[in-house]
Amino acid sequence: MKLLRYGPPGAERPGLLDGQGVLRDLSMLLPDLGPAQLNPRTLSALAALDAARLPPVEGAPRLGCPVGGVGKIVCVGLNYADHAREAGLQPPAEPVLFMKAVTALSGPNDPVRIPPGAAKTDWEVELGIVIGTRARQVTEAQALDHVAGYVLANDVSERAWQMERGGQWDKGKSFDTFAPVGPWLVTADEVPDPHAIALWLEVNGRRMQDGSTRDFIFGVPTVVSYISQCMTLEPGDLILTGTPAGVGLGQKPAPQFLKPGDVVRLGGAGLGEQTLSCVAG
Numbered sequence: 001m002k003l004l005r006y007g008p009p010g011a012e013r014p015g016l017l018d019g020q021g022v023l024r025d026l027s028m029l030l031p032d033l034g035p036a037q038l039n040p041r042t043l044s045a046l047a048a049l050d051a052a053r054l055p056p057v058e059g060a061p062r063l064g065c066p067v068g069g070v071g072k073i074v075c076v077g078l079n080y081a082d083h084a085r086e087a088g089l090q091p092p093a094e095p096v097l098f099m100k101a102v103t104a105l106s107g108p109n110d111p112v113r114i115p116p117g118a119a120k121t122d123w124e125v126e127l128g129i130v131i132g133t134r135a136r137q138v139t140e141a142q143a144l145d146h147v148a149g150y151v152l153a154n155d156v157s158e159r160a161w162q163m164e165r166g167g168q169w170d171k172g173k174s175f176d177t178f179a180p181v182g183p184w185l186v187t188a189d190e191v192p193d194p195h196a197i198a199l200w201l202e203v204n205g206r207r208m209q210d211g212s213t214r215d216f217i218f219g220v221p222t223v224v225s226y227i228s229q230c231m232t233l234e235p236g237d238l239i240l241t242g243t244p245a246g247v248g249l250g251q252k253p254a255p256q257f258l259k260p261g262d263v264v265r266l267g268g269a270g271l272g273e274q275t276l277s278c279v280a281g
Helices: 040-047 081-086 140-146 159-163 169-173 220-230
Strands: 002-006 013-017 023-025 073-077 096-100 112-114 125-131 147-154 185-187 198-203 206-212 238-240 263-268 272-280
Touching (some): 125 220, 125 263, 220 238
Parallel strands (some): 112 272
Antiparallel strands (some): 002 013, 002 185, 013 023, 125 238, 147 185, 198 206, 198 263, 263 272
8 A cells, every 4th residue: 555644734634545546535534644553453454445435635735744653763874885985984784873853754745944054965865664563672584574664765964964063963864854755655565575676866857866775785674673672663663774875975076965946856666756845944
């Protein structure tokens, strides 16, 4: 299934995209699509519905983050060897983790607000993992049992705040609108291999990133298991799995960063697309 949330910020309603691409309303069945609705029993019940009997949503409403009530966003840094090299770093021996504030979450087509004084705002197309059931100290063999599904995400980053303001990556990652997610949550049953997803990103029509999750250093089971050793993953938690080469910081002969007026498009095979306009924030 492709599950989503639509409507104004803070007042999103649950929905799904049917096989014909029609947005269908789920609000008569569910209060939201959040932690309480991501368990296998509820997802199985939704999958058994006749989507054609659900009311269609008219027009083209705004889409929000497809998961409500996200408790935490855990990110994996340098998870592609080519991206580590373009950043001038060695591929890590074990996953590099950092956090992104949940207040950074936004919809897949909402504007990206470049904060005042920012000069090094960057892009990162990523596969996101949505946790469906609590994962605490799980093995790699158990890890996928705790995954509700996958999302497209852009780990927008302000590199000066990330790298030049005391060494705390979280600061450059957590500005408002720096975590566009969606357009939808693709349930795990529709993603037979999360390590075979093509990812791409364009800035003003120019292809900047063109990669695939097959190039992960640490795959999805490793990442989920590793994170669960040091913190409990709860339903609705979001894991961003890293970005392939082609970010602005790595452009040659000189880095390229986002500015107001730029338009960023990104997509993932089966995960949908985002179109993000950059505005002064």
